């Protein structure tokens with residue numbers, strides 16, 4: 400396989416029809432998510448400072464110019480450099496004093512200078528600001544040895560923002576840089592999407608809470624706290640969390656009740672093919688439609704997506720690492736779509752492998768990887784375990800993200816280019 404060719408292709412290699420049998424490729428599954436899911440209706444207005452993590456439902460326009468007037472970028476002296484005759488040095492008399500917040504209306508004369516401070520308006524009759532370190536002051540006079548250039552140390556009105564121009568677009572997520580831009584634009588309120596209402600259903604007769612005494616054949620519930628964390632924070636209201644038994648009719652009743660309550664139902668477990676896997680039958684029994692059931696990836700093959708009433712449904716596998724991988728790949732993309740965030744998926748980039756990889760062709764494998772600096776050609780190098788284990792989570796905190804081992808690859812030498820998706824919160 401030629402990795403140079405792989406770079407020019409959009410996906411990770413699992414698009415090849417001969418790979419994965421009847422299973423969908425990762426990118427085809429992402430395509431179905433973006434094809435079906437759109438931003439939920441409903442907005443609210445908030446002060447920008449209270450809207451961190453929220454998604455803009457309307458663009459933000461600059462209400463005024465920024466800066467609103469020409470002002471000094473340094474503490475120093477404002478003067479007219481054009482009026483300086485000959486080669487200097489020049490002696491000027493200080494006739495004004497302007498601090499930030501003070502308006503200066505009197506013009507400054509040709510042989511005069513204004514003492515000025517950073518942020519203060521540039522007085523009429525001046526064309527440059529000389530830093531105080533570059534002027535020798537004696538009493539009310541300054542001596543200049545070097546000719547200043549026109550406009551030096553002046554921040555011009557409107558150089559950052561012009562009134563009426565768009566500063567932020569619909570679909571942008573508000574974080575500190577966007578909130579700073581809103582404040583600079585004079586925007587007192589922003590219109591953002593309402594929080595997404597989400598339900599989390601964790602299936603499994605065997606799972607128990609942390610702290611509970613484990614009976615025979617029982618295990619700790621990893622998926623509830625993990626996905627509670629993934630589904631908390633700005634823009635998402637985790638309206639319902641329930642651990643349900645592996646019973647088809649109980650699940651169906653629960654799904655039916657939630658279908659009109661929330662925008663998104665996330666389930667874990669019970670989504671594979673055994674007769675104890677009741678989630679897909681329960682979704683269809685409840686009148687839901689399944690858009691895909693199974694993707695050619697490892698781990699996370701049984702991941703499924705559909706719609707039930709007005710809610711979307713994302714079925715994650717029960718194995719905790721499979722749930723993490725499928726949440727990172729499909730959950731985040733779905734959440735972004737439903738929240739109206741621009742860009743449906745987390746960006747992938749290319750890295751090089753820090754060791755050879757052996758792989759069984761068939762499914763695209765996602766392996767936790769740690770970024771370990773750059774090679775001699777400036778490419779990021781990823782290190783990883785020798786195999787993927789769908790139930791292991793202990794070492795995950797050491798990983799920065801997931802590398803994509805293409806579905807058709809059987810061997811990749813050290814230094815091969817592969818796709819990498821960083822772990823993301825949202």
Ligand SMILES: Nc1nc2c(c(=O)[nH]1)N[C@H]1C(S)=C(S)[C@@H](COP(=O)(O)OP(=O)(O)OC[C@H]3O[C@@H](n4cnc5c(N)ncnc54)[C@H](O)[C@@H]3O)O[C@H]1N2
Nearest residue numbers: 603606619620621622668669670671676700716717718721
């Ligand atoms: N005959 C086949 N069997 C399986 C296939 C297959 O294609 N054919 N696929 C395998 C793959 S791949 C996966 S992944 C699993 C996923 O199955 P489910 O989504 O139905 O998950 P469960 O069977 O309910 O659980 C799998 C595993 O994870 C443990 N688990 C479940 N919930 C939790 C939790 N909240 N916290 C911690 N661990 C949890 C559970 O005990 C099982 O060990 O199916 C394969 N089988």
Ligand code: MOO
Nearest residue numbers: 698699700721789
């Ligand atoms: O897809 Mo499963 O997650 O391979 O174990």
